[in-house]
Amino acid sequence: AVLQRAFDAGVAQLVTLGTDVASCHQALALADAHPQVFACVGIHPSEAHLAKPGDADIIRELAKSHPKVVAIGEIGLDFYWETEHHAAQYGVFRQMIDIAQALDFPVVIHNRSAQREMQWFFQEEKIERLHGVMHCFAGDTIDAEFYLEMGLHISFTASITYQSFDENVAKIVPLDRTMIETDSPYIAPAKSKKKRNEPSNVLAVAQKLAEIRGNRQCPPARITTENARRFFRLPNLIDE
Numbered sequence: 001a002v003l004q005r006a007f008d009a010g011v012a013q014l015v016t017l018g019t020d021v022a023s024c025h026q027a028l029a030l031a032d033a034h035p036q037v038f039a040c041v042g043i044h045p046s047e048a049h050l051a052k053p054g055d056a057d058i059i060r061e062l063a064k065s066h067p068k069v070v071a072i073g074e075i076g077l078d079f080y081w082e083t084e085h086h087a088a089q090y091g092v093f094r095q096m097i098d099i100a101q102a103l104d105f106p107v108v109i110h111n112r113s114a115q116r117e118m119q120w121f122f123q124e125e126k127i128e129r130l131h132g133v134m135h136c137f138a139g140d141t142i143d144a145e146f147y148l149e150m151g152l153h154i155s156f157t158a159s160i161t162y163q164s165f166d167e168n169v170a171k172i173v174p175l176d177r178t179m180i181e182t183d184s185p186y187i188a189p190a191k192s193k194k195k196r197n198e199p200s201n202v203l204a205v206a207q208k209l210a211e212i213r214g215n216r217q218c219p220p221a222r223i224t225t226e227n228a229r230r231f232f233r234l235p236n237l238i239d240e
Contacts (some may be wrong), residue, residue, distance in 0.1 A: 002184075002198050003034060009200035012036065012225070013234055017074045017108060019044035020051070021058050031068035038234060039066075041107050042074040048092035049085035056095045063103050064229045070232040072100035073108025074135065077121070080113035090121060097127070106231055107132035110154070115143050122150065133231065136183045141168050148177060153231060155179040158201060161190040161208045179231065180205040180224045 006014060016031065017040040018024030027039040041062045043051050063069045075096040077089050100107045109132050111118050133153040135185075137144070144154055154173045157180075159165055170178075180202055188197040189204040206221035213220060229236065 003037070006199035006202075007036070009203055011199055011202060013038065013229070014230075015040060015070060015232060016123065018042060019074055020047040021055050024062055024114075028062065028066055028068060030112050038068050038070045038232060040095050040109070041069055042067075042070040042073045042075040043092050044074050045076050045078040045110060046081050049082075049088040051088070051092055055210070056099065059096070060103070061104060063166055064071055065098065069105070070234065071106045071108050071132075072096050072103075074110045075107060076110035077114035077118050078110060078112045080115065087129040089090045089154065093121070094125060097130070100132075108135050109133065112138065117141050119143075119146055133179055135181065136187070137169070139169070140166060141172055144169050144173055148173065151225065153177045153179055155181050156205060156209065157181055157187045158182045158189040158192075158197065158208075159187055160212065161204060163190075168211045170209060173225045175213075175215070175220060176227060178209070178220065178224055179227050180221075182210060 013036050015038045016027045018027045020043055024041040027041065031037045031039040041059050043055060043059065063072060066239050074157065075093055077093060078084065082089065097107060107130065110133060129151045132149065133155050134147050136157050137154045138159065145156065154177060156170060156178070160170055167169050182199050182202050182205065184197040184199055186197055188195055189201050192201065206224065210219045
């Protein structure tokens, strides 16, 4: 029902993500069942301290062998929920980046309450350029400029519909480096009557982005769709 509502709303393709080995298998099963669904595999920072020694090898093999894998993710740092286990997060993050670079996959990066730490990590690890996207971006304009300088994309969720969102962030990111998402089932649009978010609500994100940027003649939704297809190397399954 969730997928059908997304398709009915005009969503042509979806990317779902794993957070550990078990959920990566679930993501791939969903992708196998639907031609419009693709998957990312990776170990989420909140799961990093639970990862077993062979888990990174499993992620690598899934990425190498499964045709529906389009990126390594969701990976990164999360110091909001995890006040401990920081060393495990840094270690797993580095492992996942190495896998992505070895296999020529982009990365989908999670960053919550760790902007300074992530930037320090990239500098410490001498990672100057990276093919990836800052998913569910929650930083400020200075943070955005740092990641853009690295060659990363910036992805916005329905958090841009909240009054607390700094619209200047969405304005400074070049459209060809902008993507949109829902991060379902989290972060429902501000005016949504349901707390549980769904992929169909990506339209609300697109509409708000158009409003912020004032792009009436060239709708951001079309550009962000093209960006996502290019970034994830998705096949064009429909004639638009």
